[in-house]
Amino acid sequence: MEYNFPEIEAKWRAFWAENKTFKAIDLSEKPKYYVLDMFPYPSGAGLHVGHPLGYIASDIYARYKRLQGYNVLHPMGYDSFGLPAEQYAIQTGQHPEKTTKENIARYRDQLDKIGFSFDWDREVRTSSPEYYKWTQWIFKQLYNAYYDVKLDKAVSIDTLSQEFASSGNTQVDAVTDYEDVFSAEDWNAFTEVEQQKILQAYRLTYLADSWVNWCPALGTVLANDEVVNGVSERGGHPVEQKLMRQWSMRIKAYAERLLTGLDTIDWTDSIKDQQRNWIGKSQGASVNFAIADSDKVIEVFTTRPDTIFGVSFMVLAPEHPYVDEITTNEYAEAVEGYKKEASLKSERDRQADVKNITGQFTGAYAVHPFSGDKVQIWIGDYVLASYGTGAVMAVPCGDQRDWDFAKHFGIEIKNIFKDQDISEAAYAEKDAVIANSDFLNDLPAKKAIKTAIFEIEKRGFGKGKTQYRLRDAVFSRQRYWGEPFPIYYNEETPYAVGDEHLPVTLPEVDKYLPTEDGEPPLARASKEAWNHFEGDRMEYNTMPGWAGSSWYFLRYMDPNNENEFVAREKVDYWKNVDLYIGGSEHATGHLLYARFWTKFLYDMGYIPFDEPFQKMINQGMILGRSSFVYRIKDSNRFVTNSKKADYEVTPIHADISMVDNDHLDIEAFKIWRPEFADAEFILEDDGTYVCGHEVEKMSKSKYNVQTPDELVEKFGADTLRMYEMFLGPLEQSKPWDTKGINGVNNFLRKLWRLFHDQDNNVSLNEGEPSKDALKTLHKTIKKVGDDLERFSFNTGVSNFMICVNELSDQKCNNKAVLEQLVVLLSPYAPHIAEELWVKLGNEAGTVSYAKFPEFNADHLVEANHAYPVSFNGKMRFKIELPTNLSKEEIEQEVLAHEISQKWLDGSAPKKVIVVPGRIVNIVV
């Protein structure tokens, strides 16, 4: 074997580990560069080929930055709390910690085989007490803080309680749900419990009632994901909406800063757009509608206060707190029935289903604030309790859903737009002129909005308001395998556990299920099972998955610090992440929460930046390519793909390990499962069985999981790395397919042959390189360098292939040229690069810190050719010119060019317009 990758790769892996080649140095003199991957959840299925995609890309970039002289921080860890381990524990009784440890060991083993340049001394695990001690500590910081609107930042809650004690809350401008007013005397007269209750309404993390999917049969709360068609995915039990006391994070306080901060970071527009839409800022007015014959007032938010005279009914969410109270006896039964029906639908279904218009009149009326008209109050499930005030004023002529609702229930549709036909559909554009609207008549909509708000405020019906779609984030989970809260209760009032008792570790329990009364699993723990127990009881909920992942990037800077979550001098040196690589599926989850916590920690003065991830690249998901065999109905006969149309068949997933290029290994299939042992086959005309295929998510149950291990074994890590990059653009999702992998392997073998003679002895020419070789080399330096800068690693691989093909054609074995090539290639294929680097006479291990080859355009100049591109009064030429010419020099070059001479027929052009790039316009 000429290119002996198993030996080479094992050797260099051991060398790197032993010498800690990739150790990042705290507070080094070198400039820092922080390259981070989204850390994985260690699942039982092990690492599949989709995981390393982003890791390979970030590793290539990290290695590239080292070649540029940076002190690179490139760590890895595990997001090790999560549902799958808990569900496995419920099934098997095995402690999730054990499962998690085993899975992590497997992941580590798999990661090690791919040759990543991680600094493993900095590994973190969110489920280790040494780590979650600080997750709990940050939770406490949030608990002990409120958001001061005037200072536009978070401030310690002590400041607030001092203010309350000295002057009450009249001067306080804070983000809060608390609406009453009290004086200093009032405050000091409140009981401890009352004071705590008020402070609760200001804290950045607080207890409040939230709607959840409750499954009475399972006694647990379910994710929307776990609810399918109104019943639980497991067991098919009914699920209903229920209010539960939950911890929440006041992320809304940061809505505006989360929005404006996006302008300061280098993320794709798509992720920024997703976050912007998620935060959903809208300007409008909140308007109060009095309820007839009641002292209650319904507050609605509208972006179209100009259409207020078009209101012909109101719709409340079925869960709106006033519904029971205002419903008349006549409608009580119908309303109750509708509420029940709505409670069985998930929020997503309610929003997705626009075709079925449902609603129920309550019998109650509201009073229009301007006209004094009575308007019907309905309930409808297209209004969500969790968004805005849970109530809308319905303007059928200006909103399509309101229009559909009115049409369906035969409610009046008033037209308040001049010259607009609303008989077929609502008119939602903001460019109409208002009519039939008293003081708003003849005003264009945009102006009418301002006038309406002015009038609403003047008459005291409401006020102009900016509303965000973003909701405060529910932070409680009724699970076992998560961070316990550092919270205990006295008389059901929560208090934070003192810092000296952190971490509050997960207590042992007999079962990982909720209790019989529906309390979370931690309620099963005896008092003695807690490492710290205080008050009447401890908090039974645990934190959500995103708690630990909202700050882990900070811990890598100082992973073993027992006294602080991160030492200030270290975070001052490393600062925020320069490059973050991970999936775009985290756009509105993790990426928003991490930004929120970072801004908070910045406000509190713990870190010197308020955006965690400066630049981000989102790698696409690698999908599996499932193979199918087709069983003829009621038989044990299988028909090949091209003939399946002639029979009634059931597709069955066949394990992809038995399939090569869609051809089934029939013998392997027969022994795969006993029932296939005597299967018969209807084959293609060439005597083979061809499988069908489909692109799906990789999953054990679809027998389409490709682990990297077997590919590393067969082709080597360098081939796998380059092949994963070669597969397509990093950011695109794509199906996994091993068809082309030998092409990449051929490339590496061809590279090897450049250095060796037929007997596998090193054979190098130490003389001057040829012009052609230099041209090939510098073309490659330029292209590969550009590819690295724009994360186009797939074309990067292609360019290496072109380079090696050319050098091979030139029979080039020039030492100087090959040495540069090895350095250039080392980020992509580090093992073979190390091996060849040493063969070139360099010291072992030094290629990782060699200097990135410098591009010299002079080697390319002679290749300037040109051709006319079009003609229409002005002419365009495409001419390849040396880079770095001034505008004047380019014009000179163009005029002197033989093509110009030919096309201009000797006459001087009127003007030469040089556009950026290599296209030149010539006006004749």
Next chain:
RNA sequence: GCCUGGGUGGCGGAACUGGUAGACGCGCUGGAUUCAAAAUCCAGUGCCUUCGGGCGUGCGGGUUCGAUUCCCGCCCCAGGUACCA
């Protein structure tokens, strides 16, 4: 439904700012080498063709001398949609 992407040969994909569509790789065809095979090397390979040329980047329109690229309207696929991570 809503938000965000994507759709180019037999296949994965390239084309960076509107300028020779299909780089590079796989596959396939033919040839060299070999007792033979593997490996390697050379040539060809978008489709149709009456060999003049014609047609081609999901579909239908538009802007432009020129559109894979920009605009409008559709279709299909993927991710997210607040307790999967």
